[in-house]
Amino acid sequence: MSTRLLKAFSSNFAHPSFAIGFCVSLILVAFALLSLVWTPHATDIVNVANRFAAPSGNHWFGTDFFGRDILSMLMAGALTSLRVAVLAVAIGMVIGVPLGLLAAGHGGWLERLILRFNDFVFAFPAIITAIIITTLFGPSAINAMIAIGIFNIPVFARVARGGALSIWTLDYVDAARLSGLRVWQISVRHVLPNILSLLIVQATIQLSLGILAEAGLSYIGLGTQPPETSLGLMLKEAQSFFLAYPMQAIWPGVTIIAFVMGLNLMGDGLRDQMDPKLSKAGGMNVTG
Amino acid sequence: MKNSALHLAGLMAATLFSSTALADELRLGLVLEPPHLDPTAGAAAAIDEVVYANLFEGLTRIDQNGAVRASLATDWAISDDGTRYEFTLKEGVTFHDGTSFDAEDVKFSLDRARAEDSVNAQKGIFAPITKVEVLAPNKIAIEIANPQGNFLFNLGRGDAVIVAPESAETNQTNPVGTGPFTFVDWQQGSKVILEKNPDYVGDDVYLDRAIFTFISDPNAAQNAMLAGELDGFANFPAPETLEIFEADPRFNVVVGSTEGETILATNNKAEPFNDLRVRQAIAHVIDRQAIIDGAMFGYGTPIGTHFAPHHPYYVDLLDTYPRDIERAKALLAEAGYADGFKATLKLPPPTYARRGGQILAAQLREIGIDLELINVEWAQWLEDVFTNKDYDLTIVSHVEPFDIGIYANPDYYFQYDNKAFQDLIATLNVVTDDAEREKLAQDAQRLLSEDAVNGYLFQLAKTGVWDARLSGMWPNSPVEGNDLTQVKWAE
Numbered sequence: 001m002s003t004r005l006l007k008a009f010s011s012n013f014a015h016p017s018f019a020i021g022f023c024v025s026l027i028l029v030a031f032a033l034l035s036l037v038w039t040p041h042a043t044d045i046v047n048v049a050n051r052f053a054a055p056s057g058n059h060w061f062g063t064d065f066f067g068r069d070i071l072s073m074l075m076a077g078a079l080t081s082l083r084v085a086v087l088a089v090a091i092g093m094v095i096g097v098p099l100g101l102l103a104a105g106h107g108g109w110l111e112r113l114i115l116r117f118n119d120f121v122f123a124f125p126a127i128i129t130a131i132i133i134t135t136l137f138g139p140s141a142i143n144a145m146i147a148i149g150i151f152n153i154p155v156f157a158r159v160a161r162g163g164a165l166s167i168w169t170l171d172y173v174d175a176a177r178l179s180g181l182r183v184w185q186i187s188v189r190h191v192l193p194n195i196l197s198l199l200i201v202q203a204t205i206q207l208s209l210g211i212l213a214e215a216g217l218s219y220i221g222l223g224t225q226p227p228e229t230s231l232g233l234m235l236k237e238a239q240s241f242f243l244a245y246p247m248q249a250i251w252p253g254v255t256i257i258a259f260v261m262g263l264n265l266m267g268d269g270l271r272d273q274m275d276p277k278l279s280k281a282g283g284m285n286v287t288g
Numbered sequence: 289m290k291n292s293a294l295h296l297a298g299l300m301a302a303t304l305f306s307s308t309a310l311a312d313e314l315r316l317g318l319v320l321e322p323p324h325l326d327p328t329a330g331a332a333a334a335i336d337e338v339v340y341a342n343l344f345e346g347l348t349r350i351d352q353n354g355a356v357r358a359s360l361a362t363d364w365a366i367s368d369d370g371t372r373y374e375f376t377l378k379e380g381v382t383f384h385d386g387t388s389f390d391a392e393d394v395k396f397s398l399d400r401a402r403a404e405d406s407v408n409a410q411k412g413i414f415a416p417i418t419k420v421e422v423l424a425p426n427k428i429a430i431e432i433a434n435p436q437g438n439f440l441f442n443l444g445r446g447d448a449v450i451v452a453p454e455s456a457e458t459n460q461t462n463p464v465g466t467g468p469f470t471f472v473d474w475q476q477g478s479k480v481i482l483e484k485n486p487d488y489v490g491d492d493v494y495l496d497r498a499i500f501t502f503i504s505d506p507n508a509a510q511n512a513m514l515a516g517e518l519d520g521f522a523n524f525p526a527p528e529t530l531e532i533f534e535a536d537p538r539f540n541v542v543v544g545s546t547e548g549e550t551i552l553a554t555n556n557k558a559e560p561f562n563d564l565r566v567r568q569a570i571a572h573v574i575d576r577q578a579i580i581d582g583a584m585f586g587y588g589t590p591i592g593t594h595f596a597p598h599h600p601y602y603v604d605l606l607d608t609y610p611r612d613i614e615r616a617k618a619l620l621a622e623a624g625y626a627d628g629f630k631a632t633l634k635l636p637p638p639t640y641a642r643r644g645g646q647i648l649a650a651q652l653r654e655i656g657i658d659l660e661l662i663n664v665e666w667a668q669w670l671e672d673v674f675t676n677k678d679y680d681l682t683i684v685s686h687v688e689p690f691d692i693g694i695y696a697n698p699d700y701y702f703q704y705d706n707k708a709f710q711d712l713i714a715t716l717n718v719v720t721d722d723a724e725r726e727k728l729a730q731d732a733q734r735l736l737s738e739d740a741v742n743g744y745l746f747q748l749a750k751t752g753v754w755d756a757r758l759s760g761m762w763p764n765s766p767v768e769g770n771d772l773t774q775v776k777w778a779e
Contacts, residue, residue, distance in 0.1 A: 046650040048582035065528065066582055066646065139663075225663055227646050239507050243532050 018269025024262030028255070032078035041069035043076045044227060052245050061251050064234075065241060070248075073229055074255050080230035081259070084145045084223070085210030089203050091145070092152020097199065099153070100160025101191060104168055105183040114161075118154040126151040126213045127222075134222045141214075141230065144223035148213045152206050159202045163195030201271045208263030215256050231256045312496040314758070314775060317509055317521040319638075320666075321502035324460035325474065327446040328401060331409035333687050333768040336446035337522070338480050338500050340769030343384075344449035344465035347375055347394065348440050354689070354766030356440045360389070360450055360466065370435030370720050377426045380489045383452045384470045391422040397450045398430070410447040412693070416717075434718040437725050438690065446768060468493045468773055478502065494760070494776030506639065513539070513753060520754025520761065522770045525639060527585040533753045542752040544763035545598045548685035549591060550640050552648060552743025555679055557703040561631075565623040567740035571609035572616035573651050580746050583643035588746035593737040594692050597747050598764075601729040605737040605744075616655045628656020631680040635661060636669040640748065641683040648683070648743075677701050685748045689767055692732055693717070695741060704741045 041059070047067035055062045061070035103114040130147035137143055167173060167190065176186050211231070217223035218232030226233065231252045238248035322334040327344055341349060349359035361375035381389040400406060402414035416439070419431040432439060442448060455464035463471045468490065469482040482498045501518060503509045506526030512518045513533070523546070524530065533539040552574070560566045576590040589597045592605030620626065635645040642663065649659040659681070664672065673679045679701075686694070696713035698705035709732065716728040737744065750765050760774035 044650060044653070046578070046582055046647045048578050048647070051582070066643075225661075226642065227649065227661060240510065240526050240528055243529070 015269045015273060017265040018273070021262045021265025021267070021269055024258055025266055028078060028259050028262060029082065031075050032082045035072070035075035035079045039069070039072035039075050041072045043068055043072050043229060052241075052248075062247060064248060065237065070251050073234060074231070074251060077229045077231045077234050077252065078255060078259065080141060080224055080228060081211045081214050081232070081256075084141055084148065084214040084230070085207050087145050088148035088152055088210045088213075089206050091149025092156045092206060093199065093203065096153040096156030097160045097192075100157040100162075101164050101187040103157070103161045104164035105187050105191070111161075114157065118157050121150065122154040124151070127217065127220075130217050130222045139222045139225055141218075141224040141228060144214055144217045147217070148210050151213070152210070155206060156199065156202065159198055160195060163198045164191045167191045167194050197274050201267055201274065204263055204267035204270065208260045208267065211256065211263070212260050231259075312494065312777065313499065314495050314497070314772065315499045315501060315517070315519045316754075316770065316772075317501050317503050317512065317518045318770075319502075319504050319509075319521075319523070319525045321477065321504075322480075325463040325471070325480070326451075326459040327449055328397070328451060328456075329407045329409075329460065336768035337770050338482075339463055339465070339467075340446045340449075340767070341467065341771040341773055342469045342482060342498070343463050343467045343471055344446070344451070345467050346444050346446075346449045347377075348444035350441065350444045350767040352762040352764060352766070352771070354764075356444055359444065360394070364440075371432050373430045373432075373439070374423070375428050375430070377428065378489060379426055381466050382487055383455065383466055384464045384485065385452070385455055387452050387454050389450070389452070389466055390425040391428040392425075393452050394428045394450055395420045395422050396453045396456075398448075400451075400456065401448065408447055410442075410445065410688075413442040413445065413448060435720040436717070437720045437722075441689075444767070469495075469498060491773070493773050495772060498772050500770075504637070520752070520758060522750070522752055522754075522761065523765075524751050524753045527587045527639070527749075527751055530585070530587070530751055530753065538756060539753055540756045540758070542750075542754075542761070542763045543587060544750040544752065544765070545589070545596070546687060546748045546750045546765045547596055547689040547691075547767070548687040548748030549594050549596065549691075550588070550644070550683065550685040550745045550748050551594065552745060553673075553679075553682045553684055553702060554742050555677060555681070555701075555703060556705070556741060557677075558680055560623065560625060560629060561680065563623045564739065565619045566625065568609055569616040569619040569623070569655060570652065570657070570743055571740040572612045572619065573655055573657075574648070574743050574745065575611055575651055576606070576745055578651070579644050579647050582647045583640050584746070584749065587749035587751050588640075589749070590746050591744045593733040593744055594686070594695065594742070595729070595733050596689070599690070601726045601733075603730045603733050605733060608734075608737040609740065613654055620655055620657075625656075628658060630658045630660065633659040633661050634664050634669065634673055634679050634682040636664060636666055636682070636684060638685070640685060644683050644745065674701050677703060681743075683745070687748070687768060692729065692736070695732075695736060702741055704739070706735070706739065709735050709739075 050063055050067035051065050053059055053063040059069050064070055064073060099114050103111040126148050129150050130144055133143045133147050173186060173190055176190055214223055214230060215232030215235065218230045219236045221236065224230035224233045234252035235249055238252065242249050318334065318337055320334040322338055323330060323332055325335060325339055327335050327339050345359045347359060347361040348356050351357045360378055360381065362378050363376040365374045377391060383389060398414065398417060398420045401408045402411065402417050408414065416432040416434060416436055417430060418433050421429045423429055449465065451459060452464060468485050468488045470485045472481040472483050474480045479499050479501045484493055484496050503512060509521060509525055510529050513521065530541050534541045554561050554567060556562060580586060580588040580590065590606055591597060592608055595602050620628065633645050633649060635641040645661050649661055652659055673682050693713050694700050695702065695704050696710045712728055712732045712735065716725060716732065719725050719728060752761060752763065754761055757778040758775060759778065760776055762771060
């Protein structure tokens with residue numbers, strides 16, 4: 001971890017949005033991960049007699065239309081949403097960052113080609129990509145993940161290229177070049193470590209967008225399918241009961257908002273600390 | 289001239305104020321859009337839901353209680369041996385395109401339906417016909433090979449409607465029948481519009497205009513109803529929302545019966561479902577009431593065999609395989625699956641399947657059967673499951689009336705091949721004595737239940753929701769269709 005990032009983490013509980021965002025995200029991620037080993041109740045049993053139970057000591061948030069414990073469903077759902085978002089960020093980084101580094105290091109026709117490719121992919125919002133993938137392979141959490149991941153590629157490619165370009169102008173890179181290192185060696189040894197903080201900030205923000213995108217795709221039926229669960233799917237299933245049982249939709253809705261807000265605040269806070277200029281310019285987290 | 293000017297003004301008003309209902313207009317929601325509009329050339333119930341009794345008529349018709357009534361035939365006589373029917377036809381009737389209706393049209397329609405190359409979905413109805421003879425322009429005789437107990441009922445089905453030779457080929461897109469409504473427009477993906485037929489011979493209908501709007505998404509259906517964009521749904525797709533409509537004085541909620549036996553259809557030729565003990569084990573595990581409550585919010589009647597509970601021949605076979613987990617586990621172990629097994633469950637879009645599938649999967653997990661749920665669209669279901677028999681289990685509702693005979697066809701997608709059952713149905717088809725028919729039908733029901741051919745879940749309820757000022761809507765659906773001929777608005 002770069003020193004700037006360490007500094008941002010250590011000194012920044014004074015930054016209120018970072019502190020709030022970090023705490024909220026940490027709690028939610030912990031809850032999601034906890035569902036891997038333990039939930040208050042099993043999420044794959046159906047107990048119709050106990051459906052729409054009001055919150056109680058046994059079911060803190062009540063039960064849903066199948067009599068499943070809403071808290072357990074939220075935990076399992078948050079895990080699905082988180083998993084989709086994390087893997088989508090991973091897809092974006094693994095493909096996008098090398099592309100960005102290559103563009104900055106190589107320059108010339110290759111850079112122009114990568115930039116045009118970026119513009120092309122960027123023109124398709126995640127939902128359009130998801131519709132294409134769903135038409136071809138059917139709806140599932142994995143396909144939602146791929147769609148969001150594809151959307152993330154140009155985002156990371158741009159951040160990596162932007163950061164790398166400024167590093168390439170520095171003296172120690174010239175020194176490395178004179179000592180005979182190749183472009184890819186310089187990119188990996190000298191450029192990447194110095195843009196890591198930028199990438200991590202961007203990853204935090206893309207994570208929040210990924211959770212939102214997964215919820216959106218599952219809500220319109222293109223993402224996670226029953227009997228699996230995700231926050232977006234819970235929202236979709238709650239919709240037809242909304243007039244009679246509004247809390248069914250409010251719980252997953254609030255969880256999605258908290259997750260997205262938490263990650264966004266955390267990302268903004270990190271960015272403010274590390275690069276005040278970037279926060280004024282608005283940054284690259286615009287989804288369109 | 290004055291009249292048509294007024295008519296035009298009325299149409300303009302209808303266009304301008306299309307968001308609010310006109311006094312004599314009905315906007316009815318349907319879940320599925322028909323693939324085309326010719327009821328003599330397709331199996332989809334969605335076709336009949338638009339055209340039956342409204343656009344097309346048969347010699348007889350089925351009323352809302354399932355009884356046979358006169359339609360294009362006003363009267364009939366049956367020979368003593370039950371093999372010859374003589375029908376007297378209604379006179380002065382014209383098709384919507386102005387061509388006249390007479391016995392020749394009846395002969396054309398029936399000969400077309402029973403022809404070798406016929407694309408009729410229910411060719412079985414016409415198979416016993418040996419001869420159709422025109423006696424006079426208003427008299428026709430039909431001869432059948434053996435006496436048929438339900439021949440007049442079958443002639444009243446949507447598949448047996450009378451079409452004209454001039455328009456038969458184009459009925460798929462421009463349906464021309466003799467009914468009290470005429471076809472105006474089909475906006476594909478959205479709606480079908482019908483208007484009152486001014487030249488109809490018979491009792492006038494009350495509505496001037498009927499619009500069938502296709503909405504498959506339950507949430508969109510609910511919103512359209514609450515916003516007043518629709519006047520009703522003959523069968524509302526989201527049973528969980530009925531309590532909201534019940535609490536709203538603007539709506540009437542009418543729960544009736546359908547001919548839809550909802551079953552866990554099983555591929556009787558696929559491993560391990562070809563083993564009777566495996567099917568029995570599944571039957572022992574199924575908790576029907578939990579599925580009805582969980583998926584349909586209590587709307588539905590449990591069934592123990594493939595037969596409608598409101599039919600007089602029905603036998604209660606719910607306890608053939610009572611819920612007994614230990615017995616089920618023992619049966620599985622006997623069949624060599626002590627640790628259970630994995631299988632797939634393909635689920636078409638309706639709520640009963642998608643939600644019912646989740647509940648059923650949870651139930652079967654109790655004896656170690658691990659089901660992978662695969663959601664499929666209707667087209668894919670028809671292709672993979674119904675046509676290619678590429679499935680283990682699926683959940684579907686069979687909505688045709690008195691359709692126990694499908695089990696006698698070993699090539700049907702259940703792939704149930706039992707000579708004893710086939711003989712029972714063959715006898716049932718030729719017997720006309722009611723007591724004897726009842727006994728045969730009951731033997732057939734018992735055999736299916738004991739063989740646990742499929743998992744028998746529940747009879748689909750018809751959950752109608754419509755404007756409280758409407759009357760004349762059918763509470764039950766003894767036959768596929770939405771008969772609007774008696775529907776009217778309160779003054």
